[in-house]
Amino acid sequence: MENFVVSARKYRPATFDTVVGQEHITTTLKNAIKTNHLASAFLFCGPRGVGKTTCARILAKTINCQNLTAEGEACDTCESCVSFNQNASFNIHELDAASNNSVEDIRNLIDQVRYPPQSGKYKIYIIDEVHMLSSAAFNAFLKTLEEPPSYAIFILATTEKHKILPTILSRCQIFDFNRIQxxxxxxxxxxxxxxxxxxxxxxxxxxxxxxxxxxxxxxxxxxxxxxxxxxxxxxxxxxxxxxxHILDYDYYFKLTDLLLAGNLPQSLLTVDEILRKGFDGHQFVVGLCRHFRDLLVCKDAATVQLLQVTENVRRQYLDQAVRAPMSFLLSALSIGGQCDMNYKQAKDQRLHTELWLMKLANLRNLLNWDALPDFPINGSRNGEFNATGQLIADKVGPEVAEKKNVERTLPNPPSPDAVLKPEPDELARPAENLVPETHPVTSEPVNGYRAATSPNGSATNGTAYQNGHATAANGVATAPAKPQIVPPSRPASSRLRSTVPLTTGPVQPLADTITEVITTAQSRPDQPFTFEELQDTWMTFSRNRLKQVDSATEQLVLNRDFVLDGTTIRLTLDNTLQAGYLTDLKPDLLGYLRSELQNSQIQLEHTVTLQEVKKMIYSSQDKFNFLAEKNPALHELRKVLNLEVDY
Ligand SMILES: [Zn+2]
Structure with missing residues (x-):
């Protein structure tokens, strides 16, 4: 059986040109060798496994080569190069500072430095993980590092530059290695x-x-x-x-499409599948947030470069970024951040994750981006249709590979420019391709759920329903005619009512998402409301809070009587503790009341009743005063006998 050599060693680069992704360093080093401007000490910094030691070895080999090539590379044939390639050269010394970090080790090294090389021009000392040296060792090293013999070159390598003493840093030429793309x-x-x-x-x-x-x-x-x-x-x-054990990208893409379509049941099932595969719930939450961030980055041509992925994946991101409205991504990231922060505290972490999903799936109803044409990149009717089309493609081909194939056949993957100014045609085309032509499709479960979400049957859901069927019908038909898209019949101004059916629906409105809606909503006329309406809304909020936070004091505050003075609610509290609770609640509470009652003028004021402070009798002086108050003759007695209270 032949010896197995790991690829990292077998394919370790032997020349500067073959080093991957560190051109800025290899070019500088080559030029330094060509012009004979070599420093006597180098510091190579950078993450692990990016080529620091490799570059150090190549440098050692190249400067000892007896006939350099015109490009400044080692010849690989001369005596010196051959001995380097066989790891038999006496001119290279490697010290692993992680295990040899004492003063003694450094003294041994310094002793060796005194002898000039037997053959070749330079002796090279590579000290790996140099930040592990003890400070005594560092100090023992300083003198040699500052004034080394002409034939000695030191190359220090470290992953943690900040741990290197400034006195060392100032004596070295510093090279920062990149993470490799x-x-x-x-x-x-x-x-x-x-x-x-x-x-x-x-x-x-x-x-x-x-x-x-x-x-x-x-x-x-x-x-x-x-x-x-x-x-x-x-x-x-x-x-x-x-x-x-990596979570497939496709899960994130699929889940985002489901959430964009407001399809909660399928989202929950997908997450269940992920968790059942043994993936950590917290990692999933962070991963999905990261996915939203990447989509957000794709929204602008200038930031697309922040997307650190390979070309194929980048195309998928750009494609989905067109479908995901800005408002959705921002809100999703905001509540995602909260979910991430509170994850460790949550008693039932699975429920915590699922609650987050519910909020995300609800964003579609809350933000209702179909009716908002003004967003930077509008996820308008085309966008929605796209999302639905994508959804159906998923249902037909559950195998990931199949879906990938479908996507690979896209004729025109959108370029970054196209993302910024999506033309209607550009958006509609992928959807046509994604809708399979021969498979009969039904999208009943999806729309069935959506209909159930709001029993009142708001116009949004009605539209989505029609679209779903239009797509499905085209899927069944053999002639893939361009699907007709039914625009929402509802006027855009009525979108603000879209939060109302939620209170009666199965998914409870959540205060934090609602406050976000308020920030995105534009100004509107204030509606009058009665005291009874206010009381009802207040109680709904109180009940919702009880489900989220089971705090007795909070409920005590929320269940107090209040008076309505114009649009100002006045509340009387017992103590400052309650006032503190109210202050914490106030943004959520006010946001909720204002949005539910459609009146932005509502204010909330509170007063704390000052309890009568009963004076306690502690000291002798207190006792005397108390008695003297009852019988003023005591004052006279004290004066006559010249008495002190304390004795
Ligand atoms: Zn050579």
Missing amino acids: PQHIANHLAGIAEKEGITAETEALDLIAQKADGGLRDALSMFDLNVTFAADRIIRYKEVLDNL
Whole structure:
């Protein structure tokens, strides 16, 4: 059995040109060698596995090479290069400071520095993890580092630059290594796969590159792991997901589409599937927030570059970003942040996650972006239709791979520019492609639920229902005629009523999402309201709070009698503790009352009744005063006998 060499060592770059993703450093080093302007000490900083030690070794080999190439690379044939390649050179010394961090170790090193090289021009000392050196060792090293012999070059490498003493930093030429871009890692992996005779799906390599988080060594270890698992020497996307225990991107895309369509039941089932696969709920929450962030970043051509993904995934993001309205993403991120923060405190974390999903699925009803044409990128009728179309495609082809295939056939993936100014045609086209032509489709469960959400049957749901059927009908028909889109018949101004049916629906309105709606809503005329209406709304809020926060004091505050003075509610409280609770509640409460009663003038004021402070009798003086008050003759007695109270 031949020796297995891990890819990270087998394919360790041997020349500056083959170093992945650190061009700014390799170019500088090559120029320094060509012009003979080498510093005597270098500090290589950067995350693990990005090529610090590799660059140090290449530098050592190159400056000792006896006939450099014209490009400033080592020749790989001279005596020095050969001994370097066989790890037999005496001119390179590596010290792992993580395990040799004492003064003694550094003294040994300094002793070696005194002897010039037997062959070649330079002796190179590579000190890895240099931040682990003890401060005594650092100090012992300072003198040598400042005035080394002409033949000695020190290369210090560290992942934690901030732990290096300033006195060391100022004596070194500092090079900061980048995290390597996922696309570069993926390309590098593809090259290795080809050399090894391994077939690898592009998505699989993209996934490994993404998971490696900029570290090439990590990527190569994961690559090796997957090669070991792949019995037939084919690396498949599905298997990589399992081997590395990664949550498929497609779950996030699918879930976002479901939430955009307000499809709560299917969302809950999807999350159940994720949790049953053994993924951590908190990781999922963070992951979905991250997904929303990535979509948000896609909304502007200037920020698309912040999206650190490979080309295929980027296209999916741009595609979904067109469908997701800005208001949805911002609100989703806001409540997502709260969910993340409170996750550890939640007693029932699964319920906590599901509540979050309910809020997210509800955003569609709350924000009602179909009626808002003014958003930067409007998720208008086309957007909604797209979301519905996507949904149906999911239902037909539940297999992820199949869905991926469907997406890969998109004729015109939207470019960043197209995202900014989506033309109606551009938006409608993907939907046509996504609707399969031959499979009969039904979207009953989706719309059935949506109808149930608001028994009053608001116009939004009616429209969605029609759209769903229009799509389904076209799916059944063999001629894929352009689906006719029914625009909402409701006037745009009535969208503000959309929060009202929620109070009667199965999903309770949640105060924080509602306050967000208020911030996004535009000004409107104030409606008059009666005291009874106010009381009812107040009680609804109180009941909702009780379900969320089971606090006796809070309920005490909420259940007090109040008076209405014009649009100002006046409340009398017993003590400052209650006042504190009310102050905390006030933004939510006022927001709720104002939106439910449609009156922005409502104010809330409270007073604290001052309890009569009963004076206690403690000291002798108090006792004397108390008695003297009853019998003033005591004063006279004290004066005559010249008495002091204390004695
Ligand atoms: Zn050479």
